[in-house]
Amino acid sequence: MAIKIGILGYGNLGRGVECAVRQNPDMELKAVFTRRDSGSVKILTESARVCPVEEAPQWKDQIDVMILCGGSATDLPEQSPEYAKLFNIVDSFDTHAKIPEHFAQVDASAKASGKVAVISVGWDPGMFSLNRMYANAILPEGKDYTFWGKGVSQGHSDAIRRIKGVKDARQYTIPVEAALEAVRSGSEPELTTRQKHTRECFVVLEDGADAAGIEEEIKTMPNYFSDYDTTVHFISQEELDRDHKGIPHGGFVIRTGKTGWEKENRHLIEYRLQLDSNPEFTSSVIVAYARAAFRLASEGQSGCKTVFDIAPAYLSSRTAEELRASML
Amino acid sequence: MAIKIGILGYGNLGRGVECAVRQNPDMELKAVFTRRDSGSVKILTESARVCPVEEAPQWKDQIDVMILCGGSATDLPEQSPEYAKLFNIVDSFDTHAKIPEHFAQVDASAKASGKVAVISVGWDPGMFSLNRMYANAILPEGKDYTFWGKGVSQGHSDAIRRIKGVKDARQYTIPVEAALEAVRSGSEPELTTRQKHTRECFVVLEDGADAAGIEEEIKTMPNYFSDYDTTVHFISQEELDRDHKGIPHGGFVIRTGKTGWEKENRHLIEYRLQLDSNPEFTSSVIVAYARAAFRLASEGQSGCKTVFDIAPAYLSSRTAEELRASML
Numbered sequence: 001m002a003i004k005i006g007i008l009g010y011g012n013l014g015r016g017v018e019c020a021v022r023q024n025p026d027m028e029l030k031a032v033f034t035r036r037d038s039g040s041v042k043i044l045t046e047s048a049r050v051c052p053v054e055e056a057p058q059w060k061d062q063i064d065v066m067i068l069c070g071g072s073a074t075d076l077p078e079q080s081p082e083y084a085k086l087f088n089i090v091d092s093f094d095t096h097a098k099i100p101e102h103f104a105q106v107d108a109s110a111k112a113s114g115k116v117a118v119i120s121v122g123w124d125p126g127m128f129s130l131n132r133m134y135a136n137a138i139l140p141e142g143k144d145y146t147f148w149g150k151g152v153s154q155g156h157s158d159a160i161r162r163i164k165g166v167k168d169a170r171q172y173t174i175p176v177e178a179a180l181e182a183v184r185s186g187s188e189p190e191l192t193t194r195q196k197h198t199r200e201c202f203v204v205l206e207d208g209a210d211a212a213g214i215e216e217e218i219k220t221m222p223n224y225f226s227d228y229d230t231t232v233h234f235i236s237q238e239e240l241d242r243d244h245k246g247i248p249h250g251g252f253v254i255r256t257g258k259t260g261w262e263k264e265n266r267h268l269i270e271y272r273l274q275l276d277s278n279p280e281f282t283s284s285v286i287v288a289y290a291r292a293a294f295r296l297a298s299e300g301q302s303g304c305k306t307v308f309d310i311a312p313a314y315l316s317s318r319t320a321e322e323l324r325a326s327m328l
Numbered sequence: 329m330a331i332k333i334g335i336l337g338y339g340n341l342g343r344g345v346e347c348a349v350r351q352n353p354d355m356e357l358k359a360v361f362t363r364r365d366s367g368s369v370k371i372l373t374e375s376a377r378v379c380p381v382e383e384a385p386q387w388k389d390q391i392d393v394m395i396l397c398g399g400s401a402t403d404l405p406e407q408s409p410e411y412a413k414l415f416n417i418v419d420s421f422d423t424h425a426k427i428p429e430h431f432a433q434v435d436a437s438a439k440a441s442g443k444v445a446v447i448s449v450g451w452d453p454g455m456f457s458l459n460r461m462y463a464n465a466i467l468p469e470g471k472d473y474t475f476w477g478k479g480v481s482q483g484h485s486d487a488i489r490r491i492k493g494v495k496d497a498r499q500y501t502i503p504v505e506a507a508l509e510a511v512r513s514g515s516e517p518e519l520t521t522r523q524k525h526t527r528e529c530f531v532v533l534e535d536g537a538d539a540a541g542i543e544e545e546i547k548t549m550p551n552y553f554s555d556y557d558t559t560v561h562f563i564s565q566e567e568l569d570r571d572h573k574g575i576p577h578g579g580f581v582i583r584t585g586k587t588g589w590e591k592e593n594r595h596l597i598e599y600r601l602q603l604d605s606n607p608e609f610t611s612s613v614i615v616a617y618a619r620a621a622f623r624l625a626s627e628g629q630s631g632c633k634t635v636f637d638i639a640p641a642y643l644s645s646r647t648a649e650e651l652r653a654s655m656l
Contacts, residue, residue: 016587019587019588019589020587022589023468023587044589096656099652099653099656100649100652100653120656127462127466129656130462130640131599132655133640133641133643133644133651133655134455134640134643136644136655137616137619137640137643137645138455138609138612138613138616139612140352140645141351250596259344259347259348259351259604259605259611259612260347260605260608261346261347261350261372264604265603265604265605265608266604267601267602267603267604267605267608268578268600268601268603269600269601270598270599270600270601271459271598271600272596272599272600273595273596273597274512274598276592276593276594276595277588277593280587280588280593280595281466281587281595284466284467284587284595285466288465291465306652307640307656308639308640308641308648308651308652308655309640309648310639310640311636311637311639312458312462312465312635312636312637312640313461313637315461315462315465315466316461316464316465317465317468320636320637323461323636324427324428324431324636325427325428327457327461327464328424328427328453328457328634328635328636
């Protein structure tokens with residue numbers, strides 16, 4: 001019988017989860033829950049319902065895993081502990097500094113209800129975290145590097161859009177190839193923020209806006225741009241819509257380390273993602289962990305888990321025997 | 329208290345395990361067991377004993393995890409089921425086709441004794457397997473590729489050394505850059521054996537040997553070389569000893585796949601290893617899984633496990649809280 005999935009929140013991530021569920025024949029989307037007028041929300045899956053979020057509790061026994069597709073700033077800190085009282089859940093909480101606090105709140109809630117909650121699932125946090133952890137366990141003496149991009153940073157794009165005179169904008173984070181090569185050499189370089197990434201901005205101006213002033217304002221913006229080498233291109237709305245409508249992302253997790261009695265041998269472990277669609281890939285990871293959440297709950301487990309706590313085999317639709325025979 | 333480690337078999341892998349244990353302060357090497365005259369085996373760890381393999385059973389209560397460093401052809405099929413009767417064990421059984429059979433035998437033995445046995449640990453099988461599995465679970469619609477090298481193939485080097493007139497030889501397996509690029513493009517190419525890897529051989533001849541004949545014999549050797557583009561270099565023993573004494577290896581596990589309602593978005597997941605020392609890296613993976621074996625056994629688990637069955641956090645010396653705070 002298929003694993004019955006619910007989606008809470010139908011933005012880019014929710015739509016991504018819907019698409020990912022369709023690619024996994026052992027899963028079935030039952031319902032999408034929205035805070036918007038549910039009549040106005042059109043989904044792709046004909047067999048699934050769209051319901052107002054208030055009705056979610058009534059679906060308690062008809063949904064195996066509820067996937068929370070809200071944002072980390074305000075939605076998930078409230079929703080994850082709340083919905084873990086009723087459902088097995090998966091979220092993609094990505095405010096790294098607040099993960100311990102989020103974990104504690106969700107864990108208390110899920111332990112009390114006997115449900116499984118998997119938090120901070122996606123690629124960073126998520127697959128990148130896993131790769132950092134495995135590489136550190138294997139090579140205890142070494143150095144970690146994470147590079148992001150080439151990809152769209154929503155936060156940086158928003159920051160540009162808030163500047164007076166800017167109509168629209170898209171910002172790409174780009175890893176510096178020379179820094180990547182220095183890391184891969186095993187020399188364990190110390191790299192500054194500026195040495196690791198550059199920022200490229202495509203900006204559509206309002207009529208009569210001051211291009212030079214806006215370029216200066218972007219390049220000197222504290223936290224967002226002032227520590228980076230930033231390039232600004234002014235383009236038309238048509239060009240932005242045509243050439244920059246995707247949400248690509250990706251990056252590299254690299255650890256170099258030494259082994260041997262005299263630490264005479266060097267090793268490189270590199271994990272790389274190159275993603276056409278950040279939300280769809282994130283969703284694909286989430287859906288694999290929804291399978292794991294369902295199985296862990298079926299075994300009687302409860303409480304909050306992260307990618308570190310879940311044995312890989314739980315993610316796969318194949319049996320342990322099939323995995324050993326085909327992938328080991 | 330440190331996890332007490334035993335090593336069975338003191339070749340390249342056994343020495344690698346000894347070095348890796350030294351890099352993990354929560355572990356302690358207690359003894360090395362050898363089939364050779366134990367008085368003639370010199371190890372690096374002053375505090376550890378060297379014992380004849382017959383004495384291993386007497387160490388039953390003094391060793392938490394016995395690491396089996398024998399070969400997959402004849403040693404491990406006998407040793408792993410046998411030693412799992414007495415110890416928690418880790419092995420690096422790497423005959424992919426025989427893993428299901430090996431698993432069944434070790435599982436029966438470890439379940440009967442209440443011990444934990446982790447088999448087929450290293451990088452392939454091992455970390456490469458994990459990456460194949462994770463990537464398949466995340467991107468159910470896609471295609472897998474594994475490339476090996478640049479690295480020394482012991483089996484191919486041995487095959488050359490068996491040719492009459494060859495004094496010594498070293499063979500490198502090299503992935504074809506154009507094939508890697510074709511795979512990374514997401515075009516999901518079908519690649520022949522010849523298109524994926526080339527083979528480079530460094531050969532020392534006996535005095536008066538027929539170079540042209542030997543080159544021809546290498547290049548046309550069935551199974552080993554005839555399906556590849558092979559280059560043969562004749563060099564002196566001094567050159568071989570000076571330039572080719574290392575045992576580097578590595579490779580790439582790549583999966584490309586599609587997501588989206590119309591499968592309109594492509595993604596690339598790539599895991600890469602570049603290793604100065606194949607046996608030392610393999611040993612480093614094994615030692616991390618020895619920690620996991622100890623912990624699983626401490627929780628009362630038993631039976632045979634593979635890398636698919638073990639939650640990542642078990643590999644790390646850090647607590648779950650530390651991992652969440654520092655690596656997620």
